[in-house]
Structures are given as structure tokens and as C-alpha cells.
Amino acid sequence: RGRCPHCSLWPLPSMALLALTLALLAMTVATQVITVPLDMALNSFDDQYQGCGPDMMAELPALNRSEFRKNPLFAQVWPKAVAEWRKKGSRIDPLSSPAQAIAIMAYTLDVSIKGERLYEEFNKKVREAGRSSQEYRDNFHFKTLHFLLTDALATLWDAQGQKCRCVYRGVDKIKFKANVGDIVRFGQFASSSLCKDVIKRFGNTTVFQVQTCHGADIHAFSKFNKKEKEVLIPPFEKFKVTYVNNIHLNSIGTYSKYNCEWLKGRDSTGENESDWGWGTATEALTVCMGTRTPCAGDTRSRDRNTHSGHGDRNIHDRAQGPPHLARDRDTPIPTLSLLSTGSALGTGPVCWTLVGGIPYDTP
16 A cells, blocks of 8 residues: 555566576676686696506506595496497407406596586596695596506507697687797697597687697597597697697607606505496406406406506696587687697608688698
């Protein structure tokens, strides 16, 4: 009584305006591009396990059991990777063990567990775990996956002739800042493609053009189909920036702060056995990880992996950092080129990029 008949209506348009404002703000935040320096990523855990491959393999069963307890994401994705590996024919050659093959499958398996993807969480931790030995020992619960991926890439790199490749990599929502002459690393496992047309579908902010001399072609073991021609670049490969408008990086070997770190300060878990494979009770096959532990239903012993993982190499995902391949087709893409000048530079490819429609040679 005595109240304006329209007073009860006034909050409604205001609330609608507020909702619209918040929605627009959320869209702005969601699409915001961040700028980060491209540098040596010195917080990265970059162990190459030179000279300790067999010893690490002997440690893996107990270490893996501990990590499955501490890392539910890894524990849930691994059996899915085993199933996918079996589905694709259980290929091992030229890798040294089923474990290496399944590790690649797990890394490339684009499945979400409670909103988390393994490759995103794994690479986030890889970029942080090198802050200190304690950070690696206490908080990096991807030690098994890191070793297996590193060892698998080294095995493939050897089998593929230790050659340089010209590859491309898409990055979403991140713009990198670098100067000509800078020495840089990705500091994580970086997915790329031999085919430039492929990466146009991935990432709408930056495209790297990379000459890598330490990356390996993983398409035979990847979840992604053969047409994507995926090459995985290790965290420790270092590059020289040769061009910045479209950043070009030249590989100049490798650099690592760490080597065989787990063996220097490992815990005693009191466990020396672990199931490395997954399945129902009716399945006869338990996938082992390259140790001498016999598989379930298999009386044969497995030879221990004696490959050190690195031959004679030199010492060197989405908005969270340089991501795995992130998708968007519509936005014009600036190009970042990274060229490798590693040990095989003399026989490496010459990378090309288009600048304003003109071929730009990046030898």
C-alpha cells in the first residue's frame, strides 16, 4: 500500500544486465591470451637417465605401485591405455618393452578423468618438478611415466636413425616472447606434427616451426591416427631462436640439470612387486613392464631392458603452458619456428615458413 506499482519490477532488468555482464566477462577471461617468456625452463624435470636405464627398470615395479596409490589419474588412465594398446595389436617393436609402448599410448590418450587429462597434468608437473630434488622426490608422482616416455623416445630415436626433422606445433592461448639468439627449451614433452596442414587444426595463438634433432616419430604407438604424423620432442632438447616475428628455433643439442635422480635419493617402499597390467580376473594376459617378472599366465621370463635410453646423445597443454595439440581452425595463426642444430645438423632438413605469402628460408 502506497508503493509504486513498478517498484517490484526494477531489479529484474538490473539482474539481467548483471548476468549479461558476467557472461561477457567470463568469455573475455576464457579467450584471454597470456604472454610468457620462452626460455630454458630451468624448473623443468629434465632427467635423461644416461647410464642408468637398467637400474631404473629394476626400480619401476615398486615405484609404480606407490605412484598408483598417490596418483589416481595415472592409475585410472593406465588400464585404458593398456586396453587401447591391445586393441591396436599390442605392437612393441622397435621399443624395448610393452611398458614403453603403453606409456606413449597413455600420454596420447585424450580422455578426461574428473575434468583432468593425463598429458596436461603430467606436463604441468614436469615443468615444475625440477625446482629441486625434494620437489621431484616428494611431489612428482609421474616418475614412472617420465622414465618410460624418455626411454621410449630414446629407443625410437635410435631406431629411426637419430635424424633431424622439420615439424610444426600448435599452441592455444599463449603468446611466447623471445629474442633472436636466445637459447630455449620447451621444458616438457612437446607434441608436434610432420605435416603443417595438421597443426592448423590445433591451437589458434601460435604455431612453432621446429627443426628437432632429438624428437621421435611416435605415430605407430600413439592414440592419434597415422595421418597426424606425430613427433614427440623431449623436455631437454634445447634450441636457438633464429627468428622472432614467427619464432624459429634451431636445436643445438640437449641440456639437463638432472640425471638418474631417483636412484640418488630414492625412498625404501618395502615393495618389490607390482601388477603392471590390467584386466578382469578372466583375462590371461597381465602386461609386464620389461622386467624379469613373468606375466600372469606366462611362465616365460622377460629379459630386463638393458637399453640405457640415450645412446651417445649430448647433454641437453592447453592454457597451462605449451600444450598438447589444442584445437581451433578459424583464427589466423602466427608462426614460431624452432630449428635444430643438434648433432645431426649437417644432414638435417631445411625448414620453410611463409611470411606474407613469401617463402622464408630458415636454414
